[in-house]
Amino acid sequence: MSTYSGWFVIQRGHPSKALQLRTGLPIPTKIPKGHVLVQVQAAALNPVGHKLIAIVPNFVLGGSHRVPEHDVAGIIVDANSSHFKTGDKVFGTSKYIGTLTEYAVLPSSCLATVPPNVSAVEAAGMGIVIATAYQGLVEQAHLKSGQTVFINGGSSGVGLSAVQLAKSMGCKVVATASAKNKDTLLGLGVDEFIDYTQAPLIEQLLAKPRSPKFDVILDAIGLADSGLYLKSKAYLAPGGTYLTVGVFPNTLAATQGALRQLSEGFLRPSWLGGVPQKCIWLSINFETKDMENVRDLVAKGAVKPMVDSVYTFDRDGVLKAYEKMMSNRAVGKVVVKVAEE
Template sequence: MKALVLKSYGGADGLVMTDVARPVIKPDEILVRVHAAGLNPVDNMIAKGEFKPLIKLRLPAVMGSDLAGVVVETGSRVSRFKVGDAVFASVFDTPAGSLAEFVAVPEHVAAPKPANLDFVQAASVPMVGLTSWQALTERIKVRPGQKVFVPAGSGGIGTFAIQLAKHLGASVGTTTSTGNVELVRSLGADEIIDYKKEAFEQALHGYDAVLGTVRGDGLEKALHIVKPDSAVVSLVGPPDAAFARARGMNWLMRFVFSLLSRKIIGLAGKRGASYAFLFVRPDGRQLASIGALLESARIRPVIDRVFPFSQAKEGLAYLEQGRSRGKVVVQMVTDNPDN
């Protein structure tokens, strides 16, 4: 079968579309014929080697995290799915990769594909959906009436997190460029800062939570808009000692991450805020809950571009430019998409 494989770290030069063996599933896995795979910024970061301390890949490794497709085989202990079922899943931080014609998916990370979405739409959801869900419901514990800041509102995470925060009853502030103001407003954003015209840290105030999605000094600037007892959850780092402990890392890595996060934790503390780093985990039951929101149209996927499988590398290069409105998806199967 065809797959996009990372043969060596360093970026696009280490990625090759090649033939690999079709996966042999374990008793608790389902074999999925992939119809579409969503791309995420972390894919490019992994290819560059930036995640080597966090994710141990055995190269060559199939790339990709998000997928939607049809079950073609089930393991002996699988009980939730049968052959022919349409599913979607994140295989992030597992041995599998989604940019392949077939993927062995652990049963516990998969969920039924929302019936009202096609495979491309469904494939765009898992990583951004689970990240938003875990950040807003588990870490921040958003309550109705709170104010949540989600920067980069027109990006993959932003477009989903704005909608989920609104569903949870929050008022949402965001940043975007002039051309995307109407998009983020349509998703429910209440306070919209055009970053080309003004600085959000000067225009916003009184926020209960910040979802850190942008690398650089944006997280430190966001501390100027929070009030006491607020929560700052970062998806882009720096990792903290709590994360290292949760991953079972040794004392040296816990110490290193403690040093890396010391500055931002200290700055947050001065504002009476807490800081935490979130490393998303695959979770099929959470994904099923997200699927229910999608089926009820309370949240909608936002797709920027769709690339054919043969142009998966081009899709990753386009994503890396950082200008996408919503998600970038790779499509493997175009005939009879609902089967």
């Protein structure tokens, strides 16, 4: 019987204690309808991944032991009567099934074929970040050519995708990052760079009156500080939209507090101190059409996947990958290479 290895979350805590590599697992031979068997070539980590491992019990996420992460690139080895065929190179994002494993049974609806101009390592990190940038800026905020967008966390995976997408649309982009990432963002076409380490970000925004104000604000890093929205009347245009990828501080209490503050600011009437501009918590779709849209954006060069670093699938490599993710210093995606292309 053919077997494979996969990583599992066995308890809450730091990845070094919470993760276990299991070997000798039988490769599935019976695939449920609507699913395909993928030999994983690469899996990308996401900022919320290690936080879920640290603070959320497994049973909340659907099982006592689960495979972590959700971004993937690989090869179809059992197409199972889907629209794919055996041997197709695919990428995608699975909401509920983990991908840090050598083989994964995934819904065919969360996958698309890899564009010809990227590697599996690059493709592994495309799904979540590019889909989030596109669905947020274009489908939900209705960003248009000539408008100005403010991207908080310009060097994050979502931020880098959003910068490139907005510039390809003919928009003016203002983005934040630390000074070491200034050249990277300016190289992508950012019109104005703000170093958030020089002074509190909100103070910097309030100190420089905006004319015109931002049409869209995208908080791409999920700040625990809700002030970016609560103070936004000073720099977000009337009718403008504030988008956030969520609020992901390191504790449940901090998350609940930030969500409460944001909700109060949105729901309270403006004459009682509420914020009149729209606030949207991004909820992203990862269906075939969404992944195909990501593929097309990459294929035509509107967005180039950006990889920060690549690690091996063994224990040393995976733990180093999580350490890099937890450092908050990654510029682009942190990828685990599971198999050779």
